[in-house]
Amino acid sequence: MNEAKLPLKTQLIAFALWLVARLLLASYRIVVIGQQHRDAAAARHAHGSFCIALWHEHLFASILAHHGQRFAPLASLSHDGDLVTRVMDRFGFKTVRGSSSRGGGEARDGLVASTEDGWFTALTVDGPRGPRRRVKGGIIDIARRTGVAVLPLTTVASSQWILRRSWDQFKIPKPFAKVVVSYAAPIVVAADTQGLAFGAAKAEVKAGLATAEANAQAFLLRRRVEI
Numbered sequence: 765m766n767e768a769k770l771p772l773k774t775q776l777i778a779f780a781l782w783l784v785a786r787l788l789l790a791s792y793r794i795v796v797i798g799q800q801h802r803d804a805a806a807a808r809h810a811h812g813s814f815c816i817a818l819w820h821e822h823l824f825a826s827i828l829a830h831h832g833q834r835f836a837p838l839a840s841l842s843h844d845g846d847l848v849t850r851v852m853d854r855f856g857f858k859t860v861r862g863s864s865s866r867g868g869g870e871a872r873d874g875l876v877a878s879t880e881d882g883w884f885t886a887l888t889v890d891g892p893r894g895p896r897r898r899v900k901g902g903i904i905d906i907a908r909r910t911g912v913a914v915l916p917l918t919t920v921a922s923s924q925w926i927l928r929r930s931w932d933q934f935k936i937p938k939p940f941a942k943v944v945v946s947y948a949a950p951i952v953v954a955a956d957t958q959g960l961a962f963g964a965a966k967a968e969v970k971a972g973l974a975t976a977e978a979n980a981q982a983f984l985l986r987r988r989v990e991i
Contacts, residue, residue, distance in 0.1 A: 770846060778850030785851060789828045791939040796829075797983055798947035798976065805913040805950035811882035813910070814950065815875075817903050817969050818917045820891035821932040823848075825919035829945045831855045836878035836885045838862065838871055840892040858883055872906060879910045886917075889969060894931045899966040907965075908957045913950035916972030920944045920980035946980035948972040 770778075805814035818826050827837065836858040839845040849859045858878060862871020875885045885906065889899045907914050921937035921944075937943050951968050954961070 816886035907953035
């Protein structure tokens with residue numbers, strides 16, 4: 765959707781959100797762990813593409829941590845998705861619109877095309893409406909269609925606001941927080957994955973996200989990280 769077609773109120777809210785996000789980003793201390801996993805995922809594809817898997821609650825910090833990169837995230841077709849898209853576009857991302865409930869087929873085609881153009885894609889695997897931390901099948905379908913690896917990602921902050929009334933317990937790191945970006949080992953999905961193997965792949969993604977989060981928490985606590 766072109767920004768000019770959005771209501772003026774939506775454009776103003778989107779600009780305000782972008783400005784706040786920029787100010788927060790400038791204050792964060794971002795640390796990346798598990799970079800070797802990202803490198804391994806990129807090495808599996810001719811154009812260096814991969815597909816990031818993350819929980820919806822970590823979307824805010826994950827977007828900011830990847831500013832200026834060839835990032836093609838998925839955003840829903842809802843009003844909230846309009847706002848998110850405007851913010852992500854201002855960060856230079858190539859946003860793909862759709863969700864599991866609306867525009868799903870078109871969205872997956874868009875993600876596949878972005879992958880072929882050398883962008884790395886990203887899906888909130890339990891979004892846009894949950895249930896919280898339940899992996900849906902979209903990311904497995906993208907991986908088996910494109911041949912890219914799935915890269916589990918978690919962002920954990922030293923201090924954060926938690927939107928307790930949201931379905932996902934959405935998290936926003938507070939100003940001057942240390943934000944740990946944690947990648948786990950890439951997951952390869954065969955082109956013929958279906959049935960029980962499809963379910964097993966989703967379970968592997970969930971386990972990878974748990975590992976990424978545990979490593980990030982351990983890093984914040986200055987414990988040894990098993991990566």
